[in-house]
Amino acid sequence: MFGFGKKDEIPAAADALRGRVEALPTEEFHFVNGNPLKGPYPEGAEIAIFGMGCFWGVERMFWDLDGVWVTSVGYAGGHTPNANYKEVCSGKTGHNEVVQVVFAPSKVTFEKLLQTFWEEHDPTQGMRQGNDRGTQYRSGIYYADDAQREVAEASKSVFQHRLTEKGFGAITTEILPAPEYYYAEDFHQQYLAKNADGYCGIGGTGVTCPIGLGA
DSSP states (O other): OOOOTTSSOOOGGGGSSOSSSSSOOEEEEEETHHHHHHHHOOOOEEEEEEEEEHHHHHHHHHTTSSSSSEEEEESSSOOOTTTTHHHHHHHOOEEEEEEEEEOTTTSSHHHHHHHHHHTTOOTSSSSEEETTESSSGGGEEEEHHHHHHHHHHHHHHHHHHHHHHHHHHOOOOEEEEEEOOEEEOGGGTHHHHHOOOOOOOOOOOOOOOTOOOOO
């Protein structure tokens, strides 16, 4: 129905699917912790958005962290408004599979979230993660403000140094201002909690990233 775009190239806006005006229906509450998926969020909460490959497994990594209020999965970084999963997988929306993390900075720092980000996937693989290939599996950090950007860039530099020491290549992670975030379908929210036998193959490099950002 949709055809397949070039799986390793983000389409131009003029070539992307048109999408729709209406948002996709989504659960109101987090399946694991019961907090409201779309808010309201606690006063002082901050938001971080990460792309690390298949968003099922990525979301589980973050909802278990102390200080994380709620997580959700969605699509971002492309051109198609309110795209659905099939459209994103076609390679013709430009979107990445991402996880939105709402957290209390007094309990868990953005640096700590970045440590999970760097250590739990391979950020050197370009438009894929493991056996999953396509633009929707690219590595990405989508920052909310300049403070997040500065910390993200610094952590990238530190982790690149560690990767180079271990014989890995250059980091391909995109670090960009947070784009519009589109919630994914109900089926995908907290998928690995709803489906005990669910599988999501994400593998890190085995290289650690120091929280303090020192070399």
